[in-house]
Amino acid sequence: MILVRLLFQTVALALVQLTGNKFRALLTTLGIIIGVGAVILTGTATQALKGYVLHQLDTFGPRKVFMTGDVPRPMRGRIRWSEVALKLTEIEYLKNNAQTIDAITPMYFVTGQVRAGEVSRDGVTVTGIWSDWHEIEKRVVTIGRPFIKVDVDEMRNVCLINDKAIAELELRADPTGDTLLINNRRFLIVGVVETKEMAAMFPGGGETRTEVYVPVSTAVAMRPRLYVDFALAQLKGTEQADEAKAEITAILRRSRGLSGDDPSTFQIHTVQSAIEQFQAVSGVITGVALGLVAVSLLVGGVGIMNIMLVSVSERTREIGLRKAVGARPGVILLQFLVEATVLCLIGGVVGVVTGGGMVALGKAALPGMSEYLSVPPWTILVSVVFSAAVGIIFGMFPAIKAARLDPIVALRHE
Amino acid sequence: MTGTPTSTPARVVPGKGTIRLRGIHKLYQVGSESVHALRGVSLDIARGEFVAIMGASGSGKSTLMNILGCLDQPSKGMYELSGRRTDRLGAAALAQVRNKEIGFVFQTFELLARSTALENVQLPLAYSARLFWGASKRAKLALERVGLGDRMHHRPSQLSGGQRQRVAVARALVNEPAMILADEPTGNLDSKTSEEIINLFKDVHKQGQTIVVVTHEEDIAGHAERIVRLRDGIVVSDHPTASDPMHRDYLERMAMQAARAASGESERGGTVAPAAGQRAGGGVGP
Numbered sequence: 202m203i204l205v206r207l208l209f210q211t212v213a214l215a216l217v218q219l220t221g222n223k224f225r226a227l228l229t230t231l232g233i234i235i236g237v238g239a240v241i242l243t244g245t246a247t248q249a250l251k252g253y254v255l256h257q258l259d260t261f262g263p264r265k266v267f268m269t270g271d272v273p274r275p276m277r278g279r280i281r282w283s284e285v286a287l288k289l290t291e292i293e294y295l296k297n298n299a300q301t302i303d304a305i306t307p308m309y310f311v312t313g314q315v316r317a318g319e320v321s322r323d324g325v326t327v328t329g330i331w332s333d334w335h336e337i338e339k340r341v342v343t344i345g346r347p348f349i350k351v352d353v354d355e356m357r358n359v360c361l362i363n364d365k366a367i368a369e370l371e372l373r374a375d376p377t378g379d380t381l382l383i384n385n386r387r388f389l390i391v392g393v394v395e396t397k398e399m400a401a402m403f404p405g406g407g408e409t410r411t412e413v414y415v416p417v418s419t420a421v422a423m424r425p426r427l428y429v430d431f432a433l434a435q436l437k438g439t440e441q442a443d444e445a446k447a448e449i450t451a452i453l454r455r456s457r458g459l460s461g462d463d464p465s466t467f468q469i470h471t472v473q474s475a476i477e478q479f480q481a482v483s484g485v486i487t488g489v490a491l492g493l494v495a496v497s498l499l500v501g502g503v504g505i506m507n508i509m510l511v512s513v514s515e516r517t518r519e520i521g522l523r524k525a526v527g528a529r530p531g532v533i534l535l536q537f538l539v540e541a542t543v544l545c546l547i548g549g550v551v552g553v554v555t556g557g558g559m560v561a562l563g564k565a566a567l568p569g570m571s572e573y574l575s576v577p578p579w580t581i582l583v584s585v586v587f588s589a590a591v592g593i594i595f596g597m598f599p600a601i602k603a604a605r606l607d608p609i610v611a612l613r614h615e
Numbered sequence: 616m617t618g619t620p621t622s623t624p625a626r627v628v629p630g631k632g633t634i635r636l637r638g639i640h641k642l643y644q645v646g647s648e649s650v651h652a653l654r655g656v657s658l659d660i661a662r663g664e665f666v667a668i669m670g671a672s673g674s675g676k677s678t679l680m681n682i683l684g685c686l687d688q689p690s691k692g693m694y695e696l697s698g699r700r701t702d703r704l705g706a707a708a709l710a711q712v713r714n715k716e717i718g719f720v721f722q723t724f725e726l727l728a729r730s731t732a733l734e735n736v737q738l739p740l741a742y743s744a745r746l747f748w749g750a751s752k753r754a755k756l757a758l759e760r761v762g763l764g765d766r767m768h769h770r771p772s773q774l775s776g777g778q779r780q781r782v783a784v785a786r787a788l789v790n791e792p793a794m795i796l797a798d799e800p801t802g803n804l805d806s807k808t809s810e811e812i813i814n815l816f817k818d819v820h821k822q823g824q825t826i827v828v829v830t831h832e833e834d835i836a837g838h839a840e841r842i843v844r845l846r847d848g849i850v851v852s853d854h855p856t857a858s859d860p861m862h863r864d865y866l867e868r869m870a871m872q873a874a875r876a877a878s879g880e881s882e883r884g885g886t887v888a889p890a891a892g893q894r895a896g897g898g899v900g901p
């Protein structure tokens with residue numbers, strides 16, 4: 202009860218002191234305001250970046266695995282990429298034997314001319330796939346049907362196109378049942394897949410393109426070669442990224458007869474490990490930002506200490522009087538500590554408001570990012586806790602100085 | 616004429632508001648020089664006494680008062696307040712003593728400039744364990760007691776010197792201490808205002824509080840029951856006011872002056888009124 206009363210009184214006293222010196226208080230807390238503003242801004246920015254990137258990776262498919270042939274560094278220039286590129290047989294072997302993946306498809310690119318009646322387009326990338334592609338890419342078939350196993354097995358001349366291709370080739374809104382000439386071979390359009398914008402963070406992303414898909418067997422027949430451009434697989438679960446990488450590596454190394462120290466002639470990338478890497482990086486970024494903020498709060502704290510020392514020496518007589526009428530040293534200590542803390546907390550609140558205002562401005566300036574730009578609650582908590590801590594830590598020395606003053610010496614102070 | 620602690624032995628009773636000083640020394644160290652401000656003061660003051668401390672400037676009066684008020688500690692000697700040795704008390708306990716048992720009045724008032732009269736009077740209550748909600752009521756009563764019921768919300772700068780000192784007295788009284796210590800409370804006031812302040816002390820004294828006042832003025836000291844005189848840090852005389860030789864000399868001189876003035880007014884070289892009838896503590900005008 203008595204402690205509550207004392208706190209109430211000292212807080213009231215601190216507020217009176219500070220309102221008596223508004224301008225000085227503001228200048229003093231500038232360091233805290235900037236520090237806290239920086240906490241809010243960096244916290245918001247890193248969270249926004251993280252939210253954005255993770256969202257991109259997530260829409261990309263967190264369970265996706267990319268596999269491609271790779272010429273290891275020591276062999277560069279001596280062998281060609283086509284010699285180490287993945288072969289359809291390897292992909293088939295993985296499909297039947299890898300336990301950690303539940304779907305896989307080769308990606309077999311054929312560039313050519315696509316014609317629909319009078320309209321033709323050159324240099325269109327036609328991609329040969331397996332029906333598993335639907336499972337992995339999760340692209341919605343808006344009209345018609347997806348590929349099925351029989352399309353591949355029987356080497357059917359069927360194709361899937363996207364909305365963009367309909368527009369480019371001036372096809373009907375529902376083009377299923379129509380035919381396309383791809384490199385002068387006749388294909389039946391069986392379905393339309395939704396156009397998907399490539400994630401902006403990947404090369405060539407942020408834009409849409411004309412897409413045409415055919416069964417891989419048909420693509421091979423059009424332009425025969427032994428290797429594919431890359432393969433796409435899907436993990437059984439996101440937590441199996443490392444396991445899958447190890448398993449696929451083992452299978453491919455065995456099938457390629459690599460042993461011991463031989464470098465792998467392929468690369469395996471999982472979106473999941475990219476997510477994990479990014480999370481680690483963003484953790485580091487946040488850590489570094491917080492370190493910088495801590496430095497600016499430290500500088501702010503030194504300012505607080507300075508002004509509190511000035512305040513103690515300006516009010517020495519007052520301290521003497523308070524002691525003369527019965528203020529115990531602990532009460533004087535508390536008074537100055539509370540004053541420093543209240544000062545810092547005011548700075549902290551101003552900093553939070555300033556930072557929040559800047560985030561709001563950023564939101565207005567970057568409408569694309571607005572859904573990710575929100576002040577994370579933890580930054581406000583950290584701000585309040587840190588500014589209070591700065592007040593207590595840097596207010597301690599001046600407060601001890603005040604508490605230790607001898608009453609009569611303080612009263613005689615000029 | 617060396618004052619001894621046994622000069623008023625009958626009055627010494629242990630309890631609240633009693634003072635016992637034994638061989639008090641105070642040394643100030645200023646650079647390489649040391650100033651011996653008190654050189655062995657022994658003194659007893661009983662509960663309910665009204666004592667004036669007099670002496671030339673630099674004789675150690677303020678030094679003594681600060682020690683009595685627990686604002687300062689002696690370099691040597693024993694100070695027992697209300698039956699308790701103060702040298703055994705820590706800073707917090709001494710603060711408690713200053714808060715509860717002592718009301719100190721300074722020559723320079725020492726009011727908080729930015730606070731109102733009421734807030735200034737409330738200050739000691741803020742540091743006492745008494746109930747918070749009663750504080751402003753008690754402070755108001757104390758201000759009314761010193762005749763400032765209509766100046767509660769004035770700041771010190773809006774008050775006259777005498778009114779400021781009344782606020783300071785109200786502050787000293789608010790916690791109902793057993794003892795009021797005043798170091799030249801009228802030093803900065805004119806004679807009429809001084810008279811008002813000293814009458815305030817007399818009122819308080821009637822309630823049974825111990826009062827110790829430092830003063831340079833004999834007429835102020837005349838209100839006290841006992842006069843202790845210091846010189847160079849030692850007690851040189853300690854007498855009831857009525858039998859204090861210096862005070863009697865002063866009264867005689869005053870009476871003579873008054874008589875001369877009176878006769879000069881009516882008829883030059885007239886009769887001289889005897890001074891013997893003047894009572895100690897009576898209203899002696901300057």
Ligand SMILES: Nc1ncnc2c1ncn2[C@@H]1O[C@H](COP(=O)(O)OP(=O)(O)OP(=O)(O)O)[C@@H](O)[C@H]1O
Pocket residue numbers: 643644645650651652670671672673674675676677678679
């Ligand atoms: N803080 C101090 N440091 C050093 N010397 C001091 C200090 N305070 C007092 N003195 C010295 O102690 C002696 C007594 O001082 P004190 O203030 O007690 O005198 P006083 O009787 O109150 O005088 P006055 O009537 O002028 O107020 C003086 O010689 C003074 O110079």
Ligand SMILES: [Mg+2]
Pocket residue numbers: 676677678798
């Ligand atoms: Mg003095």
